[in-house]
Amino acid sequence: MKALRKVTSGKGTLQLEEMAKPTPQHGNVLLKVKAAGICGTDIHIMQDEFPHQVPVTLGHEVAGEIVKLGPGVHSWSVGDKVITESYFSVCGQCEYCRGGRPNLCTDRRSIGSAVDGGMAEFVEVPAVNLHKIPDHVSWTAAALTEPLACTVHALNQVRIQPGEWVVISGPGPMGLLALQVARAAGGKVIMLGITQDAERLKAAQKLGASSVINVEATDYEAVVSQIVEMTEGGAPVVLECSGAGPSASLLFDVVRKRGRYGQIGLYGKSIPVNMDMVCYKELVVTGTNASIPSAWTRALTLLEDGAVTDEAVVSGVWSLENWEDAFKTVIAKGALKVMLGETSK
Missing domain, CATH: 3.40.50.720 (NAD(P)-binding Rossmann-like Domain)
Incomplete structure (x- = not known):
C-alpha cells in the first residue's frame, strides 16, 4: 500500500512509500482510509517542531471503512463506517487515564506521530477507539471529528x-x-x-x-x-x-x-x-492538549445535528500521490481544511 511517511529527522523528509498492508493485531481493526485531514500538527512534524518518532506515517484525523477485524474484536463488523480517536495506546493506570483524561498520559502513543497514521491507503487502529459515523454525515465531515473534538x-x-x-x-x-x-x-x-x-x-x-x-x-x-x-x-x-x-x-x-x-x-x-x-x-x-473521549461524543452530536458543518471548512480531498501540492496549499493558506484520500483533486 502507499503511505506518506516522515522517514528521517530534519525539516521536510516526507516521502510517499510503498509498504506492507498491516494485519490487525488482537483488539485492533484495519481501516480502508476514505479521508485523512492535514493538521497543523502534521506541518509541525514535517518541520521537526512537534515530538514524533521516525519513520512514521502521518495523519491522525481519519475516517474510514472497516475491512478486517483482528482477533478479539466482536462489537464491530466489516463494512462499518467509522472514525477513530487518535490515541493508539495509553497506560490506563495513571491518574490521568483513570480520571478520563488519557490525553495527558505520559505513556500516550498517538497515530500519526508515534505510530503509523492515516495518510495511507490502510491504517490499523484499536477497536476501542472507534465511533460509528452517522448515516447522513459525509466522509469529509467525519474526518473533521478529531479537530472538532x-x-x-x-x-x-x-x-x-x-x-x-x-x-x-x-x-x-x-x-x-x-x-x-x-x-x-x-x-x-x-x-x-x-x-x-x-x-x-x-x-x-x-x-x-x-x-x-x-x-x-x-x-x-x-x-x-x-x-x-x-x-x-x-x-x-x-x-x-x-x-x-x-x-x-x-x-x-x-x-x-x-x-x-x-x-x-x-x-x-x-x-x-x-x-x-x-x-x-x-x-x-x-x-488543551488534544481531546478527551467525552468530547468525541459531543463532536459527533454537533455534526449529526448540523450545528457544525464541513461545507465552509473543507476545501477538498487530494490524492496521496498529490500530497506535495496538498501540503504546499496548506502552508500557503491557499485553502482551509485539506484532506488526503479518495479524491476530488
Missing part, C-alpha cells in the same frame, strides 16, 4: 455562557470550528484575521460570526478600541487559534477583567507575551 474540549474549559461575546483570533480550520461550537453554546462571535485571511473571514461571516475584523487594516490601538467598545468593556472569552505570537498579545489586550483566555493554536516555538496581564486582569488562562 479538540475544539469541543477547549471550549469546555472556557465555559461560554449564552449571550457572551467571544473573540476568536485565526480563521483557519480550528478557528472556524471554534466559531461554530461557540455559536452552538449561545456565544456571539467576533472573528479576527489578517489581510491574507480575506476568504477565510468571508467563510466566518457565512458561518454566523457577528463581526469579522482584518487587524491589519487599521492601527493596533484602533482595533483594540473597536473590540472593547463592541463588547462593552472587553470580551468575556477570547480564543487564540492562529498560533501567531502577536495574536496572543492582542487577545490579552481585548479580554475583559476576570475574563477567560483559551489557547488552541500551537506556535511550535516560544513567543514573547506580557503575562503580567494575567495578574492585572485576574484572567483565567486555559490550554
Whole structure:
C-alpha cells in the first residue's frame, strides 16, 4: 500500500512509500482510509517542531471503512463506517487515564506521530477507539471529528455562557470550528484575521460570526478600541487559534477583567507575551492538549445535528500521490481544511 511517511529527522523528509498492508493485531481493526485531514500538527512534524518518532506515517484525523477485524474484536463488523480517536495506546493506570483524561498520559502513543497514521491507503487502529459515523454525515465531515473534538474540549474549559461575546483570533480550520461550537453554546462571535485571511473571514461571516475584523487594516490601538467598545468593556472569552505570537498579545489586550483566555493554536516555538496581564486582569488562562473521549461524543452530536458543518471548512480531498501540492496549499493558506484520500483533486 502507499503511505506518506516522515522517514528521517530534519525539516521536510516526507516521502510517499510503498509498504506492507498491516494485519490487525488482537483488539485492533484495519481501516480502508476514505479521508485523512492535514493538521497543523502534521506541518509541525514535517518541520521537526512537534515530538514524533521516525519513520512514521502521518495523519491522525481519519475516517474510514472497516475491512478486517483482528482477533478479539466482536462489537464491530466489516463494512462499518467509522472514525477513530487518535490515541493508539495509553497506560490506563495513571491518574490521568483513570480520571478520563488519557490525553495527558505520559505513556500516550498517538497515530500519526508515534505510530503509523492515516495518510495511507490502510491504517490499523484499536477497536476501542472507534465511533460509528452517522448515516447522513459525509466522509469529509467525519474526518473533521478529531479537530472538532479538540475544539469541543477547549471550549469546555472556557465555559461560554449564552449571550457572551467571544473573540476568536485565526480563521483557519480550528478557528472556524471554534466559531461554530461557540455559536452552538449561545456565544456571539467576533472573528479576527489578517489581510491574507480575506476568504477565510468571508467563510466566518457565512458561518454566523457577528463581526469579522482584518487587524491589519487599521492601527493596533484602533482595533483594540473597536473590540472593547463592541463588547462593552472587553470580551468575556477570547480564543487564540492562529498560533501567531502577536495574536496572543492582542487577545490579552481585548479580554475583559476576570475574563477567560483559551489557547488552541500551537506556535511550535516560544513567543514573547506580557503575562503580567494575567495578574492585572485576574484572567483565567486555559490550554488543551488534544481531546478527551467525552468530547468525541459531543463532536459527533454537533455534526449529526448540523450545528457544525464541513461545507465552509473543507476545501477538498487530494490524492496521496498529490500530497506535495496538498501540503504546499496548506502552508500557503491557499485553502482551509485539506484532506488526503479518495479524491476530488
